[in-house]
Amino acid sequence: MILSTLPDLANVSNFLATKFSFEFLLCLALRTIRVWLKRDSGQYWPSVFHTMPVACSCMSFNPETRRISVGLENGTVSEFVLSEDYNQMIPARTFQAHQGGVTVVLFVLEMEWILSTGQDKSFTWHCSESGQQLGTYRTTAWVSGLQFDVETRHAFVGDHSGQVTILKLEQDNCSLVTTFKGHTGNVTALCWDPVQRVLFSGSSDHSIIMWDIGGRKGTAIELQGHNDKVQGLCYAPHTRQLISCGSDGGIVIWNMDVTRQETPEWLDSDSCQKCEQPFFWNFKQMWDSKKIGLRQHHCRKCGQAVCGKCSSKRSTIPLMGFEFEVRVCDSCHDSITDEERAPTATFHDSKHSIIHMQYEPTRGWLLTSGTDKIIRVIIKESIFEIEI
Ligand SMILES: [Zn+2]
């Protein structure tokens, strides 16, 4: 169902909807910030829009204050307040936050801070009242994920080198707490659950890692359910579900109420740990036993180094986060029960390559915007579309 057709714009770089009612949609498209209002007929219609001097790159919206913070390609952050009837966008403040384009912006009402990261590889925080810069930190690479824990004032910064840096922020300085390294690709999305104290990171390496900070045991669980880059992550605390989306259009809803196990470390061996045939670099044993060297593989369940013959079978291992079939050794294959193979996630096709996703937990509405310039609102089984 097409709710409304809007003037053709070249690209939707971002969009966001309210936490409460979806009375309106907020969307960045090239150099414009656009608002659509939901009419009595149930259709969304274009309301106010504002044209910026350069392209918009990121946005943060605070429903309580209706404050829109927009990061721009020229390194500035511009702030607006949306009027109560959503028909007016009142300019509040513009300040130079970065030397290059702003990659992520985050408004924190409790601290009156605007956190931002830029192509100049810096993380900065400004006072949202005065626009004054309070502090800055050099990041290792471009940042594409940013989350903040109000209670402990920790910022989680995910970058293109694949690491997540955890910083403790004070009013005018910050200290490095630790870094998480687990991804082999860029960190593309971060999501923080302040109640369970769990951080989720999504990456271009197709995986999601759940960093259990609250558990205090250093547990990190991998979730493998995407065939392409992970583009967005949302957590629904009431139902304990993690929603992830990928650029292949896949949406995965993970049941986080199950206890998952960490994947084992891969073991090193010069010969198959099952049949003892030498691996190809083990010249001595190959010579002594007149055997051909084999390629090394690893069982995803026990981590043992095995040859291809001893690991010919595949299995899902949902409790280890493998929702797709992976290589397992023959003995592990026999030991996995059908119960253990029961999926712990559901898979959905959004039918477009997703750029951004927004989840509204109280009603269970999911919004996706794609490279096809379409915003999809998914309400239970029905999908509503808005063409940009
Ligand atoms: Zn073998």
Ligand SMILES: [Zn+2]
């Ligand atoms: Zn095994």
